[in-house]
Amino acid sequence: MATASSAAVPLFARASRSEAAPARVQPKSPRDPSVITLEVNGRDQRLTIDVRTTLLDALREHLGLTGTKKGCDHGQCGACTVLLDGRRVLSCLTLAVAAQGHRTTTIEGLSNGDGTLHPMQQAFVDHDAFQCGYCTPGQIMSAVACVNEGHAVSDEDIREYMSGNLCRCGAYPNIVAAVNQAKTLMKRQ
């Protein structure tokens, strides 16, 4: 039943063909690497990864996009929030192989091509909406989507719909202020 990966076959030995070829196509071995193409921030990236790799780990470890943070790795803190086809999702609970065929946007993809900041990023700076900064990329991605969803109409709305993003430093009041500033500018875009 064991399917040895090709890496386990010594180079100098002839590959044994004594096992009968399977009558039907076998699924590939769980330990085979997956070769995938991810569209991230508008660019196609080809990766060879372990099938267990989350989108979060693919972004951070394989693509060097360390803006997205790993806070809890279990979908409870929101630090890993990215946009998938424009919708905010948790990259720690998304398999990289499952993200194929979708457009991924990370914090690195938010600023304008000329280096100027997205209104939400600028608002976070203007309103001191972060201290240690660890939750901040997730907060900003989540806030952009929150505004686009129409869920930033009132302060109460903002608090409720941003509740999936935890901030241990307690920058919440300033985050609400930042979202209020950015939402008016985003409408004009």
Add this chain to the structure above:
Amino acid sequence: MRPFVYERVNTPQAAVEAMAGVGAGSALQGPVQYLAGGTTLLDLMKLDVMRPEKVVDINALDATIFGRLEASRGGLRLGALARMADAAEHPAIRRDYPMIAQSLQLAASQQIRNMASLGGNVLQRTRCIYFRDVSYAPCNKRNPGSGCAALGGSIERTRCLA
């Protein structure tokens, strides 16, 4: 997380065939698991509570009737692959079935609601801390007959019924 084979299916037929030969029994321990939103499955796979050998991604089926929300005079039809967020925001559901919309809206976070399917919402597992921690061997839900680590402890009131 243990290694697994990942497959995508594009038709309901293929999704059903992916389970061919898998015996009836505890769905939790089944060697083949469906992947929709992944908010429960991946969480439990990271904890080594669920250990599928094959993961079948059925998300492409949300383009079929299984992903649709249909409200008519005859009633309300919720596709199992419709996402919690879409059901919570559906105008007819909010107007005519406010309890459904509101209970969805109060659950989890918007990020999770964007990912999570209604079918998966119903299939969520218990939140018991002993179920989620495989270093506790006694768990009648993970290993039927092994006992219950929650008995006699401070969370006994909230243990599951296994």
